[in-house]
Amino acid sequence: MSSCLEQKVRLPLAFTVPKVFEDQRNEDSFHRSRKGVYALSDGASVSFDSASWARILVKRYARNPEFTHAWLAAAIAEFRKLYDRDSMPWMQQASFDRGSFASLLGVRMIDAGRLIQVFSVGDSLAVLCDGDEIKATFPLAKASEFTRSPQLLCTNPVQNAFLDKVDLNYDLVADWTFRGLEQPALLCMTDALGHWLLSHRDAEPSPISILRKVRTSDAFARFVKDERAAGRMKRDDTTLIALW
Amino acid sequence: MSYEAEISREHPTCFLFVIDQSGSMDEVTEAGRSKANFVADVLNKTLYTLVTSCSKADGVRNYFDVGVIAYGGQEVTTGFGGALSEGIVHPIQAISEHTLRVEERNKKMDDGAGGIVELKTKFPIWFDPKSAGGTPMRAALSKTMQTVADWCERHPASYPPTILHVTDGQSTDGAPEEVAEGLRRLSTRDGEALLFNLHVTAGGGSEVVFPTADAELRDEYSRTLFRMSSPLPAHLARFAGDKGYSVADGSRGFIFNGDPQCIVDFFEIGTRPKLVADR
Numbered sequence A: 001m002s003s004c005l006e007q008k009v010r011l012p013l014a015f016t017v018p019k020v021f022e023d024q025r026n027e028d029s030f031h032r033s034r035k036g037v038y039a040l041s042d043g044a045s046v047s048f049d050s051a052s053w054a055r056i057l058v059k060r061y062a063r064n065p066e067f068t069h070a071w072l073a074a075a076i077a078e079f080r081k082l083y084d085r086d087s088m089p090w091m092q093q094a095s096f097d098r099g100s101f102a103s104l105l106g107v108r109m110i111d112a113g114r115l116i117q118v119f120s121v122g123d124s125l126a127v128l129c130d131g132d133e134i135k136a137t138f139p140l141a142k143a144s145e146f147t148r149s150p151q152l153l154c155t156n157p158v159q160n161a162f163l164d165k166v167d168l169n170y171d172l173v174a175d176w177t178f179r180g181l182e183q184p185a186l187l188c189m190t191d192a193l194g195h196w197l198l199s200h201r202d203a204e205p206s207p208i209s210i211l212r213k214v215r216t217s218d219a220f221a222r223f224v225k226d227e228r229a230a231g232r233m234k235r236d237d238t239t240l241i242a243l244w
Numbered sequence B: 001m002s003y004e005a006e007i008s009r010e011h012p013t014c015f016l017f018v019i020d021q022s023g024s025m026d027e028v029t030e031a032g033r034s035k036a037n038f039v040a041d042v043l044n045k046t047l048y049t050l051v052t053s054c055s056k057a058d059g060v061r062n063y064f065d066v067g068v069i070a071y072g073g074q075e076v077t078t079g080f081g082g083a084l085s086e087g088i089v090h091p092i093q094a095i096s097e098h099t100l101r102v103e104e105r106n107k108k109m110d111d112g113a114g115g116i117v118e119l120k121t122k123f124p125i126w127f128d129p130k131s132a133g134g135t136p137m138r139a140a141l142s143k144t145m146q147t148v149a150d151w152c153e154r155h156p157a158s159y160p161p162t163i164l165h166v167t168d169g170q171s172t173d174g175a176p177e178e179v180a181e182g183l184r185r186l187s188t189r190d191g192e193a194l195l196f197n198l199h200v201t202a203g204g205g206s207e208v209v210f211p212t213a214d215a216e217l218r219d220e221y222s223r224t225l226f227r228m229s230s231p232l233p234a235h236l237a238r239f240a241g242d243k244g245y246s247v248a249d250g251s252r253g254f255i256f257n258g259d260p261q262c263i264v265d266f267f268e269i270g271t272r273p274k275l276v277a278d279r
Helices: A050-063 A069-080 A091-100 A143-147 A157-165 A191-199 A209-212 A215-231 B033-055 B092-097 B138-152 B177-185 B218-226 B234-242 B260-270
Strands: A013-017 A028-032 A037-042 A105-111 A115-121 A125-130 A133-138 A171-176 A184-189 A238-243 B015-022 B064-074 B077-080 B089-091 B100-110 B116-125 B162-165 B192-198 B255-258
Touching: A013 A028, A013 A091, A028 A050, A028 A238, A037 A050, A037 A184, A037 A238, A050 A069, A050 A105, A069 A157, A069 B033, A091 B033, A091 B100, A091 B116, A105 A184, A115 A125, A125 A191, A133 A171, A133 A191, A157 B100, A184 A191, A184 A209, A184 B162, A191 A209, B015 B033, B015 B138, B033 B064, B033 B092, B033 B116, B033 B260, B064 B092, B064 B138, B077 B138, B089 B092, B089 B100, B138 B162, B138 B177, B162 B260, B177 B192, B177 B218, B192 B218, B192 B260, B218 B255, B234 B260, B255 B260
Parallel strands: B015 B064, B015 B162, B162 B192, B192 B255
Antiparallel strands: A013 A238, A028 A037, A037 A105, A105 A115, A115 A171, A125 A133, A125 A184, A184 A238, B064 B077, B064 B089, B100 B116
16 A cells, blocks of 8 residues: 555645636635535536535535535525525526526545545546546546536526436445555546546646646646647636645 | 537627517417417517526626517518617617516425425516518518628627527518528528528418428428528537437428427527527
8 A cells, every 4th residue: 555645644736717817707616624525616607696606515515525405405595595586686586596506526535545535416527646647537537528518506406306316425426545546646627627638638748747737826827728728628717626 | 610609798699589470470279379479478488588598696698699570561670669679689688678568477486495485586578469461571581681691790700690480371572482591591600590490370280390301291381481491400409309309310490380388499499509508
């Protein structure tokens, strides 16, 4: 077993850039707890207030990572308290009723990585690496899967009916470990970066080695800007949490 | 590649609804309502959905330009009233701000905790049913062509305009096919304008939905409308398939004698650009 589990204290690097650099509006959100819980959420831009919804989801997950139907109902109730529906003009009321949508990717690091529990709804991506090699990804495995419309958590409970058809503790969860890996690392990212990574997984230099060099917010912004300009990355809010 | 442009405030797309308001639209269908009344209802609901999909907590974003061209008797005019009656096409934000009236309706909703609550919901109306006179379809499509040409010139990089044409049949001012062909040839860099036709009828006949050929169509008017219709692009064909319709390679955006749900779906599928598909 690698000795790095005992030796290394992993401090996460977390970077985010908005879809439009000049705009600064960013509907991604991330949060972490002192107990080793990390959460990332990508708010869907075409919905009422996905930024607030994403923020509520990550804060709640970092505080309590036991995702259940009651957990989600409480998150929806918190969101609804932000607005006075009855006083809204019709178009905002209609959009509020339709719902706000966001992904949720949560990671629990237990015992310095002996167990890593990944929970995911939507198309944000978790990646387990050993050096520059990708060992596992969740919930998507191929770049082509990003073209499908993802199922996202919504503030309108009707839109969450898909959760009734899945086992929350099985279908939405992957269990990983750092055990046996020489240079283990864990990355969490929103879909634009996830698509970029899976599209280039066999490229040289490897996408992991490129991301490994990104150590500051400015470097991350430069990297995203260059990849967008080259047409290799979708223009979208883009967030990375990295535990190297 | 066609029909791939991202729809944004910088590059909006355009929806044009071309609505037959001729006298025969007052015929009552099997569902007990006039064709004009039903079409007006579906159009109001479609506009509501388009506005809703552009509305965020901080306002309405101009992802779409929308116009209604109404024709009946000798007239081809905008279908909008009030402040929207000047010009044909308006940004979706202007559409949201200028309704004819807002009605209050009750709607049942899931309360998120296993129960149902009844909520008062505001429902906007832009378009009232009308039906009188002949069917100047050729003139209406000529007006549409002019409107679409102007729009494409101003938005060369946008997802191309989609035209949803609703009629109960026979043009009374000449053959419309040649004009429709010209209309379908107008384009942006992302593809040619899409013309979809809905043939509503109280006269019976089997429902024909997104056909690939005109063999099943019983009269020359519906065959003409079939030929006037654009093939469904891949993403709309996929969405129609998801809704349970049988769609094949070469299926056209044409429906003959659809039931009420089919008519609702025609509007929903036709106004399903990438923006909404991706939420």
